[in-house]
Amino acid sequence: SQQGEEDPQALSIQEGENATMNCSYKTSINNLQWYRQNSGRGLVHLILIRSNEREKHSGRLRVTLDTSKKSSSLLITASRAADTASYFCATDEYGGSTLGRLYFGRGTQLTVWP
Amino acid sequence: DGGITQSPKYLFRKEGQNVTLSCEQNLNHDAMYWYRQDPGQGLRLIYYSQIVNDFQKGDIAEGYSVSREKKESFPLTVTSAQKNPTAFYLCATLGEVNTQYFGPGTRLTVL
Secondary structure, three states, rough: OOEEEOOOOOEEEOOOEEEEEEEOOOOOEEEEEEEOOOOOOEEEEEEEEEEEOOOOOOOOOOEEOOOOOOOOEEEEEEOOOHHHHEEEEEEEEEOOOOOOOOEEEEEEEEEOOO | OOEEEEEEEEEOOOOOOOOOEEEOOOOOOEEEEEEEEEOOOOEEEEEEEEEOEEEEEOOOHHHHHHHOEOOOOOOOEEEOOOOOOOOEEEEEEEEEEHEEOOOOEEEEEEE
């Protein structure tokens, strides 16, 4: 299975601290994405990084990708209580036959305390 | 949650009963997906449709059925053959650059 695995499963920090979560996957990809899910809600796309990119920024988010290690990290800087959510990485499959097929990990539950 | 609506938000099913979850989108996207999410788990693909009048099984299609008669609509039926249907169900569409847009979800509970 291509399913990614996030690490850690849960992360608890204080407001203002940085939060780092990691994702590992198994097969070659075209791109890797990170999604956020607030409790009981749908997922929201955060950022996409292509396989030929090593780092990407969007606001307080920084994503890195190491295709040789098949891993990615998501860094949220200066975290806020509103960042409390589950974060999922999602990968496609290089050469995959299904349009838009994504493989999701189990997620990292981030709790940011005021 | 963008232009995707799911209804109802909460659904209760008696054992042996079929129920249908609605998913409607106004994003004009061709491809649509149904996922199941269990506590502490990632999303598992049930069915997907790349175009009207066509759909394919995902990884856990047993006990589920779908239709795609209109571009805007992709309803999911949970049949009595699905032995453990209690879960959170998410519908998604495919936008640009392989990005998926999700609805708000339906929480199904078997009584």
